[in-house]
Amino acid sequence: VIILRNDIIEILNNRKGEFISGEELSYLLKVSRTAIWKHINILRKEGYEIESVHKKGYRIVENYNSLLPGELIGRLQTQTIGRNIIYFESIDSTNDYCKQKGNDLSHGTVVISEEQLLGRGRLGRAWASPKGEGIWMSIFLKPHIPPLEGTKLTQIAAAAVCSTIRNVVGIDTLIKWPNDIVFNGKKLCGILTEMSAELNEIHYLIVGVGINVNTLYFSEEISDVATSIAVEIGKTVDRKTLVTNILKVFEELYEDFIIKGSIKKTIAICKEFSAILNKKVNIIRGNSIKEGLVIDITEEGNLLMLMENGEKEVIQSGEVSV
Ligand code: BT5
Known part of the structure; x- marks a missing residue:
């Protein structure tokens, strides 16, 4: 049934601006006109705006703003x-x-x-x-x-x-x-x-x-x-x-x-596109704050840092403040 509704939307979307009769939809999708009518109503409840005009059929109104x-x-x-x-x-x-x-x-x-x-x-x-x-x-x-x-x-x-x-x-x-x-x-x-x-x-x-x-x-x-x-x-x-x-x-x-x-x-x-590579940042974890220079992002996706004491450290998680 969900597939059927997706198909109805696809047909209406492909022929935007045009009215498509219940008869044609029923022929294309191999279901009864009553079934089409039922599913159009469900689609409307889901948020689609679908016009219906007597003797013309159904037409979808462009819903620019939705992510349906x-x-x-x-x-x-x-x-x-x-x-x-x-x-x-x-x-x-x-x-x-x-x-x-x-x-x-x-x-x-x-x-x-x-x-x-x-x-x-x-x-x-x-x-x-x-x-x-x-x-x-x-x-x-x-x-x-x-x-x-x-x-x-x-x-x-x-x-x-x-x-x-x-x-x-x-x-x-x-x-x-x-x-x-x-x-x-x-x-x-x-x-x-x-x-x-x-x-x-x-x-x-x-x-x-x-x-x-x-x-x-x-x-x-x-x-x-x-x-x-x-x-x-x-x-x-x-x-x-x-x-x-x-x-x-x-x-x-x-x-x-x-x-x-x-x-x-x-x-x-x-x-x-890193915002922090080659920059000095603070790494915050719980109550600890450490300062260091970001020298690389490793192949694992971790930060390689040069810390203030001159040692390198790999950071796997935490909060960064620039
Ligand atoms: C995040 O957490 O940045 C993760 C956000 C993930 C949101 C998605 S939406 C779909 C999915 N469903 C969910 O419930 N969540 C995910 P964090 O790094 O902890 O940043 C949170 C902080 O960002 C907050 O404490 C605010 O300071 C700030 N913040 C809150 N809403 C924001 C917004 N809309 N835009 C920018 N900053 C925001």
């Missing part, structure tokens, strides 16, 4: 990532939804919501996810890799988001290791990778990506640290193009990792 699966599927150029999209107008957190469903979800499923009421950052911090203004999504994966390598997925996502924003929007975003995409020092995107695993096996892994696309006003708490694409370029941007392109690059980098066992390609992007 039917709007994304036709543009998607991936094999597995995002081939199954679960969409919400509102949810607590897309990462939490994935956790609740766990292994019921299939590899590559993407969960998207127009808003999150309890969007989360790392360490229990909140992530502002206002309705229709950003991309709040989780990519659900079942990779056969050791749990220790799970953090590499954060680097893959960061590389995919950063390079896509550069290509699609044309602004020079940078990656602030490990999980931020920034522009002029302000945060445009945050990534939260979580997993369910045993000592030597990952059950599943969730890559949560939050991107401020068309947000114009931020709450006082984050207005000094946050920005959006629309704020930076002075106009709104089509979220569909961004989502589908990010998923495409994500899949390429992910497949490269799974096939070759290394994230070389990802690291090359993370280094080229």
